[in-house]
Amino acid sequence: MRLAKYLAHAGVASRRHAERLISSGRVTVDGRRVTDPARDVSDANEIAVEGLAIAPEALEYHLLNKPAGVVSTAHDPEGRTKVTDLVDTDVRLYPVGRLDVDSTGLVLLTNDGELANRLMHPRYEVEKTYRVAVRGRPSKSALATLRAGVELEDGRTAPAAVTVLESGPRETVLEIKIHEGRNRIVRRTCEAVGHRALALERTGLGPLTLGRLAPGGSRKLRPAEVRKLEELTGRA
Secondary structure, three states: OEHHHHHHHOOOOOHHHHHHHHHOOOEEEOOEEOOOOOOEOOOOOOEEEOOEEEOOOOOOEEEEEEOOOOEOOOOOOOOOOEHHHHOOOOOOOEEOOOOOOOOEEEEEEEOOHHHHHHHHOHHHOOOEEEEEEEEOOOOHHHHHHHHHOOEEOOEEOOOOEEEEEEEOOOEEEEEEEEOOOOOOHHHHHHHHOOOOEEEEEEEEEOOEEOOOOOOOOEEEOOHHHHHHHHHHOOOO
16 A cells, blocks of 8 residues: 555545655654655554554544534634534544534544545535525526526636525525535625525535434444445545
8 A cells, every 4th residue: 555545544644645744754664764655555564653653543434413613623723612522433533624613514524534535626526515594585697696606706616506495585595516615615605696694504415414413413424325435436
């Protein structure tokens, strides 16, 4: 197995971050510094990062229903409750993508850095589903703009699938399906067409859905669900 992949499977970091750790000379194999992320290694090798011995962790995959007020990160300098605090495990987990602190819903956490990278990579166009309550009632023109793509300060968004679930004069509930993962993209696109998001919940990620999972609750993915994610991202 390549060294960068080994570190990702060991839960040290994502594959990309592992490559940077190796290239910067912070990884040793059998006591010798290695800077080639493609170096082949196995469990027979003694591998260390900054002097700390590394051994592969068993891979885990957890689905969490994130409540509002919880941050989607493994570390928070402000000491707020993190998504990793809500999952009962001894391994080091990392969230796949993020929800902002005020948003709720589905967050996938894993120590499988390779799969996490694939799920977030634009190449694989993994669909994310959101339930969004917006202020007012969007016009047909506003809905058409959301579906076709919205011009934002960091570029035009890709087309989205938008369905009106509930409609009222003061508030409308939309289901929005997108492939992009830019920061706060759903909130920003809604604001760009004149309708501020009042509440946002992620309800799906690829084949995964929240189902009946209560806010703050989590569960391990079933093997069949992991296989579906691997198939979706081209990892046999």
